[in-house]
Amino acid sequence: MIQIEGIEGLPEVVPGDDIAALVAGAGVEIIDGDILVVTSKIVSKAEGRVRKGDSRAEAIAEETERVVARRGDLVIAQTRQGFVMAAAGVDASNTEPGTILLLPEDADASARRIRAGLRDRLGADVGVIVSDTFGRPWRHGLTDLAIGAAGVRPLDDYRGQSDPYGNPLNATVTALIDEIAAAAELAKGKLAGVPVAIVRGLAHLITAPDGPGVTALLRPADEDLFRHGSADVIYARRTIREFSPTPVDPAAVHRAIAAAISAPAPHHTTPWRFVLLETPATRTALLDAMRAAWTADLRADGFTESSITKRLRRGDVLRNAPYLAIPCLVMDGSHTYPDPRRNTAEREMFTVATGAGVQNFLIHLAVEGLGSAWVSSTMFCRPTVRQILNLPDSWDPMGTVAIGHPTSPPPTRPPRNPTDYTLIR
Template sequence: MINMSIELIGLDNIPLVEPNDDVCQIIKDAIEKQGCLLKHGDIILIAETLISKAEGNVIKLGDIIPSEESIIIAKQSKKDSKLVEAIINESREVVAVGPDFIITETKQGFVCANSGIDESNVDEGLATPMPEDADRSAKQIREFLENEFDEEVAVLITDTQGRAFRNGAVGVAIGCSGINPLWKRAGEKDLYGRELQTSEVATGDELAAAASLVMGQADEGLPVVIIRGFDNFDKLRDTKTGINPLLRPKEFDVFRN
């Protein structure tokens, strides 16, 4: 029988992290303190800012000297030129510039605003770029938690990003371990018995968006959320695949071509 509900559990014992803090141990301690020991199929979703801060991946904006290109783009986008320089440094390509936005392809391959650099939830004058390798971070945390709790789980690193043609930001997955983030459903049948031809579900992003409702965007202080009761965990269980299945190849990106 299909489970018709999932549970979202925000961990409320996560402290403000500093560089070199042990995120694995911090999450384990928070889980035990809250009394929600991990179960088979649990999915742990972690905000990317927590990962970047703990890994020391923090930008000191005051130390940056803007280039001529950054100064020009800063005028177009109405952003601080030092922030623009940081955005460019974290990108492979500047895709588009407009009033109050710079769309880039990040070094990790994500197309998003401002190279995913976040100035919220860090001290004044600092900013956090995306984790250098969110798949690696997710894998390390998953393997630690599976060993500690003796259960198969998955870990997703999440960010909030906008979408083409729609207002507002939603949670998306930028790192993944333990579950395939893309569910290919071609060959299955619809309600009328017709075979699905090309249906793909961005499960990683759907899980991230659900967790984002609990994480929030301001001072909620809940950077780690457990999703419990996702029925298709075993079907999508995958310890080798990272986030790449969700990234559309550039040649198929009609918004850039």
């Protein structure tokens, strides 16, 4: 049997309070094997995570690591602690007017301190979960989840086992501490003034060491299929120049092409074509021919051999990438005018449309977890590229996209103020 009991009568928590001492003095029996679920708000208050003032927007910005999605005043953000939640966990409820509550700096550490304090005061070996309220994608309503834990097994991993029908379980990992946090909220409530609940009957989940805490539940970025939200997907595209030898899944590249060809184009045309270099011999032949063409051009322009060598190194990213794609511009459907100026503008329209397609392509590669670098190489030797790849004369190669798995995260991009690039008339 599982029993859940809220601890009533706790005083208003203020900075400097010892939550373990408050719980121990509440007059409620706490025994070995109990799990205490503590609302994060009182942890934040006790630890002084209270911000004076009513500028919630400023507090959200300070607590945000990245914005995942934004609609009006609603912000879904990844916090500095690694949680993705509304308003970066900043809360103006259940706190005095003119103050705002922030999440605990390290809720796992908070849970460890509360656990140790209860052991010292009561001699009871308990688990502690710090909980907070989360919304959920695709579902209305809120539920409590764990943001900190100590002494409780966080996950039950059933992978490798079989169900009663003999079917293998390949993906079943139960988030135990989230389930306990949600169940405990039924006894605490949002408005009852009961910030702590005791869950009894799950002693088999108690661990002697404090354990990994909530860290075990945070999904690594490279495993997260939904990492990029609507607000930060564009910023996910970064130029990557160093790739691991891990092969690139061609299906991912084809999905990126599907995104590319959804870009706008003039006259209802489709000016994009993509040449995918998946044959090693063709790839090597093209890069060697391009290198020879660049060398001849640079020598004709009077560059020294050392300068030529330095410039040719820029093409190393293409040789080191496990996959290459060449976007091409085609002018099918374009209009021809008697005025040469209009013909120039017509080509510029198609060039801009191709750029929009390439940008879509690069962004979707990032969504697929792939890095990329758009190198302008082929535009300097288009006849050579057409010859090696046997392309129609009407296809204009518009650079080469190096694609692969990044060896490391890209460096932080220096902030840019859009005002510096804006002119208002």
